[in-house]
Amino acid sequence: MEPIELEAKFRCNNIDALREKLQHLKAIYLDKVLMVDVYFQHPCRDFRATDEALRVRYLKSQEKREALVEMTYKGPRGEGWVKTRVELGVVVDNFDSLLTILKKLGFHEVARIKKDREFYLFNGVEVSLDKVEDLGSFVELEDKGAGEEGIKKVAETLGLKELVPETYLELYLRKQRSVIE
Numbered sequence: 001m002e003p004i005e006l007e008a009k010f011r012c013n014n015i016d017a018l019r020e021k022l023q024h025l026k027a028i029y030l031d032k033v034l035m036v037d038v039y040f041q042h043p044c045r046d047f048r049a050t051d052e053a054l055r056v057r058y059l060k061s062q063e064k065r066e067a068l069v070e071m072t073y074k075g076p077r078g079e080g081w082v083k084t085r086v087e088l089g090v091v092v093d094n095f096d097s098l099l100t101i102l103k104k105l106g107f108h109e110v111a112r113i114k115k116d117r118e119f120y121l122f123n124g125v126e127v128s129l130d131k132v133e134d135l136g137s138f139v140e141l142e143d144k145g146a147g148e149e150g151i152k153k154v155a156e157t158l159g160l161k162e163l164v165p166e167t168y169l170e171l172y173l174r175k176q177r178s179v180i181e
Contacts, residue, residue, distance in 0.1 A: 005074070005087040006143035008151055010160040015118075015129050015137045021158060022120050022127060030119035030126075032062040037113045038099060039169050043106030051076035053169060054107070058095045069095045081163065082148050111172050125154040135171050138164065 012018055023029075036058040041047055047054065053074040060067045068091060075086035092098050103109070118129040124146030130138045139160055141151045164171070 002075075002086045002088065004084060006082055006084050006148060006151070008082045008141050008155065009164045009166075010139045010141075010155065011162040011164055012129070012137045012139045012160070015131065018139060018158060019118070019129060022122060025122060025157070027120040027122035027127060030121055031064065032116065032118045034060040034062075035115050035117055037111075037115075037168070038109055039111045039113070040102055040107040041110045043108070053167070054102075055169075056095065056098055056102070069093065069098065071098060080148070081165075082151055083165070083167075111169055111176075113168050113172050115168070123154055123157075124150050127154065127158070132168060134175065135168065138168075 038056045038058075040054045040056070042054065045052075053072075055072045055074065057070045057072065058067065059070070070089050070091055072087060072089040078084035099109075113135075114133040116131045120127040120129075121144065124144055126140075126142040126144045128140040128142070130140060132138060139158070141154055141160075143151060146154070166174070
């Protein structure tokens with residue numbers, strides 16, 4: 001069976017207040033990382049039309065002082081308020097070489113999104129406080145054993161109201177189109 005990602009994203013106007021709330025609720029702090037996500041378009045298939053994504057992610061941990069590179073395939077999204085999709089990933093050891101290989105195979109880079117992400121674990125949900133360059137602040141809730149109902153309860157506990165169904169890639173591309181027009 002393929003691994004399924006289950007998550008919801010919310011706009012957040014005050015990351016500092018939410019961080020304080022998580023600390024008050026005794027959420028477990030996990031790490032803070034710098035992420036650079038590079039998204040690619042397949043040379044023969046339109047990922048926008050098929051609702052798929054190919055991402056290469058560079059992660060630099062503040063706590064562990066180490067870097068990691070992942071390549072991830074994301075399948076089409078399922079129905080519902082929580083985003084559900086197949087997510088397959090592999091860890092590689094060289095960010096620049098992987099980008100070069102993909103480009104030589106005809107993949108085209110469509111976006112590079114940078115974010116600072118702070119991770120917490122609360123009631124079986126990974127809570128990510130994201131500051132995304134040029135897009136703003138968001139909170140992602142990802143299932144780590146709580147299921148869809150657990151995500152909903154954590155969202156309510158944290159007072160998260162403004163659900164954002166789009167991916168960061170979709171938000172980024174929409175913003176780029178509006179700048180060009």
